[in-house]
Amino acid sequence: MSKKMKKGPLQVLFWIALIVIWQLVSLVYGPEILPGPIYTAKGGYELLMDGTLLQYIGISAYRVLLGWTLGSLVAVPIGIIIGKVGFIRTFAEPFLNFIRFIPPIAFITLFLVWFGIGETSKVMLIMYATFFIVILNTFTGVLSVEEDKIRSARSMGASEWQTVIHVIIPATVPYIFTGIRLAMGTSFMAIIGAEMIASNEGVGYLIWNSRLFFRTDWIFVGLICLGLMGFLTDRAVGLLGRRLLSRYGVVSTTSLKR
16 A cells, blocks of 8 residues: 555544544534534535625635736746846845845735725735745845856856856746745735725635624635635646646655655
């Protein structure tokens, strides 16, 4: 029996035990404080039947994917430039190390003032959440390229542009991919904060608005949906990375053997 086949039943037993414990604890505190899995499933079914749940999931997923994609596309070339050009890096690195400690949620009010209460402010917030993580990973990857590889390319007559395209970027791809995956988690945190404060739609709005009706079961539905959205998105990105970028050394964490 393979390791994969052995892990399967153990994982199923783990989740069954977790659900049973959840149900038992909910009986102690009551469904108003801690709704059990059955009570939560009923709340989810209620939201599913009136179309609210799928609508909110779709809206949040659209915002995250759009902001995350745009942020990554902008951050990668800037990160390569910062890593390659020492003069720019001298000024950019201290600024990046300063601003990366300011969480995206701290900018929600400013982004609402600058970009309005529509979709633009939320997408820009997610771009911010993505931007600095991808930049830091990208220029770290550029700096980690072995000097011998660069010298070898130059000794064979490669120009600076050819060195960047054929040596630096391929060697940096695993760092870029790691930054993109990390930024996905931050993007979900950013959009939930934005939807809680300034939105009438989305999973974050569902979680925040449910408190007004004291529907803790809806809150749990929103939390579970967030976890599933993040899990499935990360797995999809990891699978694409393993399929399309494996020649650059990108390996999905799910494929690692222990």
